[in-house]
Amino acid sequence: MSIQPHETFPDLVALDHAGRSRSLSELAGGDPLVLTTFRGFWCPKEQAFMRRLVAFQDEVEVAYSSVVSMSVDPPEVTAAFRAGLGARWTFLADPERAHLDALDLREHTDTVHHPYRPAVFVLTPDLVVHSAYNGYWYWGRPGLDELRVDLREVTRSIRSDWEVPR
Amino acid sequence: MNERCWLALVDAAPPSADAAAALRTPDGDPAGWLAVWLQASKPVRAARRADPRIVDPNGVAAAVSLVLPGRDALPIFDDTAVQGARRAVLADAEPADLVTTLLIDASHFAGSLTARRGPNALARLRDDPFRHVSLATLLIVDGGLLGTVAPPPGPVIERHGSDVPWPGGRFPAI
Numbered sequence: 001m002s003i004q005p006h007e008t009f010p011d012l013v014a015l016d017h018a019g020r021s022r023s024l025s026e027l028a029g030g031d032p033l034v035l036t037t038f039r040g041f042w043c044p045k046e047q048a049f050m051r052r053l054v055a056f057q058d059e060v061e062v063a064y065s066s067v068v069s070m071s072v073d074p075p076e077v078t079a080a081f082r083a084g085l086g087a088r089w090t091f092l093a094d095p096e097r098a099h100l101d102a103l104d105l106r107e108h109t110d111t112v113h114h115p116y117r118p119a120v121f122v123l124t125p126d127l128v129v130h131s132a133y134n135g136y137w138y139w140g141r142p143g144l145d146e147l148r149v150d151l152r153e154v155t156r157s158i159r160s161d162w163e164v165p166r
Numbered sequence: 167m168n169e170r171c172w173l174a175l176v177d178a179a180p181p182s183a184d185a186a187a188a189l190r191t192p193d194g195d196p197a198g199w200l201a202v203w204l205q206a207s208k209p210v211r212a213a214r215r216a217d218p219r220i221v222d223p224n225g226v227a228a229a230v231s232l233v234l235p236g237r238d239a240l241p242i243f244d245d246t247a248v249q250g251a252r253r254a255v256l257a258d259a260e261p262a263d264l265v266t267t268l269l270i271d272a273s274h275f276a277g278s279l280t281a282r283r284g285p286n287a288l289a290r291l292r293d294d295p296f297r298h299v300s301l302a303t304l305l306i307v308d309g310g311l312l313g314t315v316a317p318p319p320g321p322v323i324e325r326h327g328s329d330v331p332w333p334g335g336r337f338p339a340i
Contacts, residue, residue, distance in 0.1 A: 018261050020316065027319040030326075030336030057321040061253070064326065064337070066319045079259045088256035089320040125339070160340045 002104035009035070009127040012099050014070065014092040017079040024068065024127060027090055032065045032130075032154040033123040034147060037105055037116035040073050041081040045138050046118065054085050056144050061088070065151050072097055072115050107136070122150040130154050171218035172203040173268065173279065174210050175234065182209060185223050187311035192229075192288055192304055200230075200307050214276045217266035217334030222313025228263060229287035230307050231280045235300035240274040243267075243325070243332075247299050248275045252323040252332060254295035261317035262290075265333065272328035275299065281312050 003009060009024065016022045027033065036053070038046040053067065060067060067089035071078060074095040082091045100106045100116060107117040118135030120142050131150045135141035142150070156162045179186040179199050186201035202221050203209040214234075235241070241248055255265055268277035278296040282288075294302050318333035326335035 016317075017259065018317065020261075022316065022319075026316065029319060030339065031322070061321040061323045064322055064324065067321060068319065083257070083259050086257065087321075088253060090317075158340060159337065 005129050007129050014094050015075050017082050017091040019075045027068050028125045030125045032151050034067045035121045036069045037119045038071050039115040040071050050085050171216045172213040173216040174213040176201050185311045187308040190306045214268040217331045219315045220264045220266050225313040226309045228281040228283050228312050230305050231291040231294035231302045233296045233300050233302045234277040243275045251295040256320040264315040267332045269331050
């Protein structure tokens with residue numbers, strides 16, 4: 001995977017699940033950001049991982065962190081996938097595969113769908129990569145405890161009142 | 167004190183307001199004015215604080231759902247019904263053109279304003295999640311007041327400080 005920790009992730013712009021143009025920096029909104037790329041709604045591995053993230057959102061929703069998931073599915077498909085999962089974070093759609101090669105995330109072994117290779121990036125609000133996970137093999141993806149540790153470390157680094165003010 | 171966005175339903179356009187637009191019922195009957203002030207201090211007794219991003223003097227007319235619980239019946243912002251409404255806003259596959267909660271203090275939910283445009287705007291506003299918290303009134307607001315605000319990224323339902331109307335605001339960078 002070419003994007004590594006300490007590098008700055010490109011502030012890409014893509015359509016969200018409702019068809020609105022969104023940038024990563026706007027979606028981070030000053031908070032830590034978990035960015036996942038996934039093959040598509042049809043992949044059982046993605047369905048399994050997304051169900052884990054859906055469970056995780058009950059913590060993230062009170063922890064001032066954003067989640068964004070991106071695939072090559074068009075907005076209407078990704079909206080249906082999102083709704084079926086019960087996800088409450090933003091899904092981005094790149095059906096034109098505009099960012100696939102620039103991010104070096106094309107899954108070359110799938111010559112049918114030409115999807116994103118599964119990956120997870122934990123980013124600071126200014127899109128510096130804190131950690132990067134290659135999810136080509138399912139066990140390469142972070143568990144929720146690993147995401148908790150990453151988000152704790154990023155949050156500690158960006159919140160001036162991490163040590164309780166006295 | 168930093169500048170704040172105050173919103174109030176009033177009988178006539180206040181000269182002191184930074185922006186105001188006439189309101190009509192869905193049947194076309196006059197229903198007063200919606201006015202906003204961008205200032206530190208509260209401009210009129212009925213004013214409640216909103217996300218300042220909603221204001222756009224160039225914004226076009228919109229249908230709105232206005233939830234204004236009485237001051238003697240305000241639930242706390244952490245009330246599970248208010249939490250549930252915020253989750254429902256985030257889950258919506260067709261986000262509204264703008265959503266702001268309203269505040270009068272750091273603890274209570276003092277209402278919400280949701281705007282939509284397009285042919286199904288009124289029908290979609292009948293599903294305003296905040297209607298489960300308190301009575302929602304559907305109105306049409308003229309142009310010159312409300313813009314469009316990108317939907318919150320999700321899944322955060324908490325305010326970025328108790329002083330900030332959800333979903334706006336962010337913590338200061340260090």
